[in-house]
Amino acid sequence: MSSIKDVAAKAGVSVKTVSRVLSNYDGVSAKTRLKVNKAMEELEFYPSAAAQALRGQEKGIVCLITENLTTTPDSFDIIAGIQHECEKHGKLLMIGESGGNVKSFSRLVDDFRRQRAEAIIFATVSHKEVSIKESFNKCPLILVNCYESILRHPTILPDDYLGAFNLTNELIKSGHKKIAYLTLFEEMTATPLRVKGFRKAHQEAGLSVEDELIVVGVCENPDDEFANLQGILKDIMSMPERPTAICCGNDKMAMRVFMLIRKMGYKIPETISVVGYDNYKLIAENLVPKLTTVSLPYFDMGQIAAQIAIDKALQINTKIQEISGQLLLRDSHRAI
Missing domain, CATH: 1.10.260.40 (lambda repressor-like DNA-binding domains)
Structure with missing residues (x-):
């Protein structure tokens, strides 16, 4: 050099x-x-950025530590939202991938502090609880898509409860009174929140929820997490009074349900409505018919996190902000 x-x-x-x-x-x-x-x-x-900083000429650096975010296409919008806000304010965004490794996270925190970061954002690929050992008294930390058991840092989360409520409410308004829900793993943070939203929509409509219609749709099979779906769908569709709609834990599950339901001889949405969650566009916009789903508000979450990172006044108010995704009505569900 x-x-x-x-x-x-x-x-x-x-x-x-x-x-x-x-x-x-x-x-x-x-x-x-x-x-x-x-x-x-x-x-x-x-x-040298460090030399400029010593002269009081620093450009302003926002640093992002991701946990498997850079290799997951449907979560990349978090980074896009952060980058959009940094560009708007003339801030430099530096990104490091921890891969879920605690030592890598700690090393990146040290590296970014040496770069005189204004703030550090930590974003995970799924809604989950994390444990942060480092202190952030001088350089603030903002959590995105993750949270600590004790609130210490500004935290941005998707509103999984409201997303599932709105989706279920739409099905109920369309005349569906018997709805199956194939969930993701029960230990995932999002699952009980979405089930709660599913139940609340039924309660507000004066409908009861049949517990046997809420089934875990994934399994621990390392080769195929949806290996049990065929048997689950066979049981659901053979009920004396079968459901008229199926809510899927995510769009990937919905894609498999599409294939299996058709293999069983049923039509979507003529025979049964199928909806997803996530708005994984590669799937949702290319299925036939296109998939009704709820988006994860990743871009908005990234934007808000960057705004907090850049605006010191916003950093003072440590709280959780839940952002609701958009209900996207397409053709995989119909009124009955």
Whole structure:
């Protein structure tokens, strides 16, 4: 890498003059400033961010630690939302991937602090509880899609309860009174919240929920998490009074349900309505018919996290903000 001495030699000036140009010192002529800038460009010289910070010229850096987010396409919108807000405010976004490793997380925190980060954002690929050992008294931490058991940091979460409530309510308003719900793993944070929303929509409509219609639709099979779906659907569809709609834990599950239901000889939505959750666009917009689902508000969550990271006034108010996803009505459900 080129040094400030290299720039000075190429421009034919002193190191002190180059330093004055970097500091935007008024006592440098336009001609000299042009020579120094040209030399820096030709040598691909960039001033040290740390050195600029010491002179009070820091650009402002927001740092993001992700947990498997960079390799998960349907969660990448969190990063997009953060980047959008950083661009708007002229902030530099630095990203590090921890891969869920505690040591990697700690190392990234140290590295980002050395870069004089204004704030650090930690975002996970799924709604979950985390444990943060480090203290963040000087450089604030903002949690996205994750939370601690004791609230210490600003926290941005998806409103899984409201998303499931709105989706179920839409089915009930469309005339469905017997609805099956195939959930994700019960130990996942989102699952009990969504089941609660599912039950609340029935309660407000004066309908009872049949517990046998709430079934875990995934399994621990490492090769196929939906290996049990065929048997589950066979049992549901052979009931004396079968449901008229099926809510799926996510869009990937809904895609498998589409295939299995059709293999059983039923039509969607003519025979039975099928809805998903997540709005994984590659699936939801390409299934035939297109999938009714609820989006995860990842872009909005990222934006809000970045706003907190940039605005020191917002950092003071440590609280949980729950963001509701959008109900996307497509063609996989119909009124009856």
